[in-house]
Amino acid sequence: MENNQDLTLNYEANGKDSSNAVHDQDCIFLTKAVEEAYAAVSCGDGGPFGAVVVKDGEIVVQCHNMVLRNTDPTAHAEVTAVRMACKKLGRRDLSDCEIYASCEPCPMCFGAIHVSKIKRLVYGTEAEAAVAVGFDDFIADAIRGTAKFQKVHLEIKKADGGVAEAARGVFQKTKSQFAMY
């Protein structure tokens, strides 16, 4: 997986935050999430979604969708990442952590991000990329939905540039390799 250094990130969501800087690290961690998305399919663990939790610039956990492996419809990449990060850190509060998701989080995952108090979300591609290969279009209901109260304390960025293209390409490149659930 290439490490695209010319990534730009567009600030979305609440607009009041002044930390609208492009972080080189965002590209690195988002690329890890995209790699996890491919791994989910190649391992047969689940759909092509990956997530990475980061604290103080260090990866706490990197995970992918485990729906098939765990026979668990809730084992989305972000939910799995939140669970594993809490277990690893030994606490329920992830307010000093950031999460990188290969794709726009669905409402369930967005809820998990919210209740864990994660401070920042960076995602690679919009829900439409997943919907195009057959995933439920409810994914787009989270960030673009009406749950504004859940977004007040969360900085949300959507990637642009090379890493966003990489994240978007996951679905078309893997769609013949997994059974839709």
Ligand SMILES: [Zn+2]
């Ligand atoms: Zn989800």
